[in-house]
Amino acid sequence: MDHDNILVLDSIGKKFGDIVALENVDLSIRRGEVHVVCGENGAGKSTLMNILVGIHSADGGKIFFNGKETKIRDPLAAGAMGIGMVHQHFTLVPSMSVAENLFLGHHLLRFGIFSDHRTMVERADILIDTYSFALDPEAIVSSLSVGQRQRVEILKALVFDAELLILDEPTAVLTPPEVEELLKVITNLRDRGRTVLFITHKLREVKAVSDRVTILRRGKNISTHITKTVTENDIARDMVGRDVFLTGRQGQDHGMRTFGESVLQLENVSITNSSGRLLLDNIDLDVRAGEVLGVAGVDGNGQTELAEAIAGLIPIQAGAIRLDGTDITHVSVAGRQEVGLGFVPEDRLDRGLSSNMSVAENMAATNYLREGILRRGFVDKDQLTEFTQKGIEQFDIRGAKPDLAVASLSGGNMQKVVLAREFAREPKALLVSQPTRGLDIGASEFVYSEILSAADKGNGILLISSELSEIFALADRIAVIYSGCIMQVLTREDADEETIGILMNGGKEHAA
Ligand SMILES: Nc1ncnc2c1ncn2[C@@H]1O[C@H](COP(=O)(O)OP(=O)(O)O)[C@@H](O)[C@H]1O
Numbered sequence: 001m002d003h004d005n006i007l008v009l010d011s012i013g014k015k016f017g018d019i020v021a022l023e024n025v026d027l028s029i030r031r032g033e034v035h036v037v038c039g040e041n042g043a044g045k046s047t048l049m050n051i052l053v054g055i056h057s058a059d060g061g062k063i064f065f066n067g068k069e070t071k072i073r074d075p076l077a078a079g080a081m082g083i084g085m086v087h088q089h090f091t092l093v094p095s096m097s098v099a100e101n102l103f104l105g106h107h108l109l110r111f112g113i114f115s116d117h118r119t120m121v122e123r124a125d126i127l128i129d130t131y132s133f134a135l136d137p138e139a140i141v142s143s144l145s146v147g148q149r150q151r152v153e154i155l156k157a158l159v160f161d162a163e164l165l166i167l168d169e170p171t172a173v174l175t176p177p178e179v180e181e182l183l184k185v186i187t188n189l190r191d192r193g194r195t196v197l198f199i200t201h202k203l204r205e206v207k208a209v210s211d212r213v214t215i216l217r218r219g220k221n222i223s224t225h226i227t228k229t230v231t232e233n234d235i236a237r238d239m240v241g242r243d244v245f246l247t248g249r250q251g252q253d254h255g256m257r258t259f260g261e262s263v264l265q266l267e268n269v270s271i272t273n274s275s276g277r278l279l280l281d282n283i284d285l286d287v288r289a290g291e292v293l294g295v296a297g298v299d300g301n302g303q304t305e306l307a308e309a310i311a312g313l314i315p316i317q318a319g320a321i322r323l324d325g326t327d328i329t330h331v332s333v334a335g336r337q338e339v340g341l342g343f344v345p346e347d348r349l350d351r352g353l354s355s356n357m358s359v360a361e362n363m364a365a366t367n368y369l370r371e372g373i374l375r376r377g378f379v380d381k382d383q384l385t386e387f388t389q390k391g392i393e394q395f396d397i398r399g400a401k402p403d404l405a406v407a408s409l410s411g412g413n414m415q416k417v418v419l420a421r422e423f424a425r426e427p428k429a430l431l432v433s434q435p436t437r438g439l440d441i442g443a444s445e446f447v448y449s450e451i452l453s454a455a456d457k458g459n460g461i462l463l464i465s466s467e468l469s470e471i472f473a474l475a476d477r478i479a480v481i482y483s484g485c486i487m488q489v490l491t492r493e494d495a496d497e498e499t500i501g502i503l504m505n506g507g508k509e510h511a512a
Pocket residue numbers: 016019020021039040041042043044045046047048
């Protein structure tokens with residue numbers, strides 16, 4: 001055995017009932033490397049990591065840690081061996097302090113009472129300093145931001161001096177600046193001699209931080225590469241099993257594109273919340289037929305309010321909204337849909353679906369008339385099934401059948417139901433908010449091509465996204481939103497990542 005490897009997995013298998021989650025997975029992790037494991041949703045990444053920390057036991061195969069074959073019974077045993085894991089979901093106790101959370105279950109904290117408060121806070125401080133995290137050990141966790149909570153989770157995994165730290169999709173819940181911070185943390189951990197197993201399916205993150213990358217697809221190890229020697233396209237191909245194009249219109253001559261009349265206009269739109277704070281400040285936007293107008297910005301700068309105001313879900317206090325020449329400022333949600341507005345909400349599960357209805361009923365909801373599903377007041381069942389089946393195939397909605405309850409689908413697949421429905425309507429103006437959040441790259445590619453082909457058909461698209469790569473792939477013009485204001489609207493030719501990044505931070509060079 002190669003002593004350079006801290007961890008070697010030999011032919012790991014795992015089934016859940018009939019589902020083969022992992023099949024003969026071999027994997028070697030070198031001491032001191034950052035190794036990314038990536039793959040689409042359901043590829044088996046979390047299952048593999050859960051086996052490593054003893055949450056699941058493998059059906060077959062061997063695990064060697066530091067050269068010795070090992071059985072890992074439970075997370076405590078894994079921790080004692082030197083394997084720490086930061087889970088996809090948070091495990092902190094919100095009502096407790098940072099220090100208390102760090103030492104929960106540790107001898108410094110007995111029966112929920114500090115055996116020695118001062119020692120505990122000191123130990124927490126040392127740990128926080130070691131990794132240069134800006135955290136107050138006595139702060140109550142519920143008062144922390146998502147990014148700060150995650151740092152506490154990471155420290156918690158390091159309390160027992162983990163040699164190998166596993167991070168399961170830690171960036172899924174973070175804003176872009178928090179992601180940047182986390183990537184620095186990961187590099188810092190490696191510089192301090194830790195080995196990091198980092199799970200993600202974001203290609204940019206793979207390239208930014210890893211030494212090697214292993215790709216899982218449908219429970220199998222497809223390939224392991226030295227990150228420097230592979231392109232994002234190579235990784236995407238191994239993840240999906242075919243070529244994937246996420247470049248959109250990048251590299252095309254945007255100056256050649258022409259657009260029609262304005263289909264969606266916002267004029268001096270302002271929203272104030274109940275305590276008098278301006279959430280949207282005098283917004284002017286204008287989406288033309290055939291155009292994708294991207295709204296870039298860090299989450300929480302008014303994007304949700306902007307989308308909900310346009311959709312008619314919340315009232316505006318000042319200004320006007322026009323759709324295809326009609327003033328819709330005071331028109332209902334359904335009325336706006338009739339005039340020609342399509343809406344893919346950011347929170348597709350809450351806002352976009354009726355969870356007690358079937359896939360077909362959900363998919364047809366805004367399409368009954370258009371698709372000839374409703375005839376003389378009756379639903380044409382065959383037509384409905386055919387329409388739904390088409391959407392299921394086009395959007396690769398896994399596990400879906402027309403009659404199935406939509407709530408039985410996985411989150412990503414529920415999102416695809418909303419996307420399939422709204423794209424089928426070919427609305428004059430389509431408002432899409434974070435359209436690929438939570439989706440696989442295979443599904444993202446399809447959504448990209450649907451957005452671009454809707455624009456090519458002459459629909460006007462307002463794309464709200466906090467993924468800069470998405471904005472750059474799709475948008476003809478880019479508006480940057482910060483603190484409820486549109487900072488600037490740039491044409492695609494005039495926009496570069498640095499300029500947009502600075503505007504996203506309110507015009508300042510560095511994030512606060
Ligand atoms: N506890 C479980 N019970 C049944 N099936 C599971 C369980 N955990 C995972 N699976 C299934 O195993 C497969 C791999 O899942 P998972 O490891 O969570 O994938 P990933 O983390 O790559 O998205 C999926 O088909 C998933 O539905």
